Amino acid sequence: MSWLDSTVHRALVEAVLVGVLGGVTGVFVVARRLPFFTMALTHATFPGIVVAAMLGVNLYLGGGLFGLLVVAAVLVFSRGRGQDFTTATGIALSGGFALGVVLVSSQDGFTRDLAAYTVGDVLAVSTGDLAATAAVTAGVLLLLALVGKELLLAAFDPVGAAALGLPTVLLDFALLAVVEVTVVATVPALGTILAVALIVGPAATARLLSDRIALLFPIAAAIGVACALAGVWVSTVWNVATGASIALLVGLVFGTVFLATAVRGRTRRAVPVRA
Amino acid sequence: MSERAPTLVIDRASVAYGDVPVLEELDGVVHEGEAVALIGPNGAGKSTLIKALLGLVPVVRGRIEVLGTTPAQARRDVAYVPQADTLDPDFPVSVEQVVMMGRYRRIGWLRRPSAADRAEVAGALERVGLAARARDRFGTLSGGQRQRVLLARAIAAGPRMLLLDEPFNGVDAVSQHALLEAIGSLKEQGASVVVSTHDLAIAHLACDEVCLLNRHQFGFGPTGDVLTPERLRATYGGHALELRGDRVIVTQT
DSSP states (O other), X not given: OOGGGSHHXXXXXXXXXXXXXXXXXXHHHHHTTOHHHHHHHHHHTHHHHHHHHHHTSOHHHHHHHHHXXXXXXXXXXXXXTTOOHHHHHHHHHXXXXXXXXXXXXXXXXXXXXXXXXXXXXXXXXXXXXXXXXXXXXXXXXXXXXXXXXXXXXXXXXXXXXXHTTOOHHHHHHHHHHHHHHHHHHHHHHHHHHHHHHHHHHHHHHHHHHOSOHHHHHXXXXXXXXXXXXXXXXXXXXXXXXXXXXXXXXXXXXXXXXXXXXXXXXXXXXOSOOOO | OOSSOEEEEEEEEEEEETTEEEEEEEEEEEETTOEEEXXXXXXXXXXXXXXXXXXXXXXXXXXXXXXXXOHHHHGGGEEEEOOGGGSOTTSXXXXXXXXXXXXXXXXXXXXXXXXXXXXXXXXXXXXXXXGGGTTSBGGGSOHHXXXXXXXXXXXXXXXXXXXXXXXXXXXXXXXXXXXXXXXXXXXXXXXXEEEEESOHXXXXXXXXXXXXXXXXXXXXXXXXXXXXXXXXXXXXXXXXXXXXXXXXXXXXX
């Protein structure tokens, strides 16, 4: 018997991991204004999941690999004449999701697996899911520790970064790939549709509380962990959907902090950065 | 004409985005310690020329040599100052973090800023008169102050050539003065400066040479020789022009 044999224990560990991962990645998503891209990825990875289900390989591996293709496609499309990043993202979202639907409709039988995929259930995560989320979280934290300053510059001033000779296309791909693996790793707990809540919500809330990027990471991670743990608790006590409970709490926390900071008259152009 | 070493040599150069030519048949030489103003209407290709000097837009014919080598290889010693209003004012980054970005190439990958880097950042902010705002969020500063922060970022890089894209657009008198002072002191230290501007008075004030651009080159040489009514009328395609004493006013829509 291992401590991780308990469903609730696994759910708690997964909640902590996705809370940290979603919060940290979310800081870049919010600063770079990528919530739409994040939302699109949750849909565009769908055909990868379907193909994995058809081939009988790990669903999240399938989604993850296909997601990298989608990221590359968005980067290539957005460089076309008269195109931009949002347009390319819209194309990838609808194209990817449509491909998934076509593949599903050509098959019979695995709609139940896919239903779990769209809604997610943190109480159903396997030890394998946990290991995958832990590996992704460690990888993302390591990447940010190593090239965080270059990612920050490329996000803030792409032309300035290119002028410094930084490989901006590679840095863009790295950042979008971080978002992509975060989406895929968060899906078992929250499902495709709600994963975006745990990535955008805690970071947006942190942004209401601080202007200092060094503080945004721990604040967002703390909010993410708190909401994920509380969501697991709420769903077991009242027997309601876990993913939705977590997403709802994220929304409530954002709303509360928004009102509190609005009352103190500092929603916009918040506190000047003082150490 | 100058005994100082040439830092920028443009030799019958044409610049293009893909198969769309933007600038054709440019010629000119800039020496160390000299400043050249790029003057021309909107869409003339001033920003494109600056990007070509950074090696971000290809030279399709002729040659551009920066600091004795290709633009891409010279980047190490070239600093670029973008227009402040092209940057997201809501981005959670402080003034000193922005200036520190100028040190990134010297710091290198996988390393953190040292005490010496911090001292350079503080010194650069001092030179643009914004040391007191180091910890404020970049977006809380006025447009002119943000432009000075971006100049401080370039100064912190310790460049031999400075490229500024429309730094005086929408900048108040105090910031304009601070920018001119800082550019002047960089020139005294031997840096070459290339600055695109609409402001002919500033070109007179801060620059030794002028390059008149509108897809083609309408003149390159000492400011007083090149900024003539005839050449300006040719560059701006006949937009109304008034002359009063030594002041030239170009009106364009």
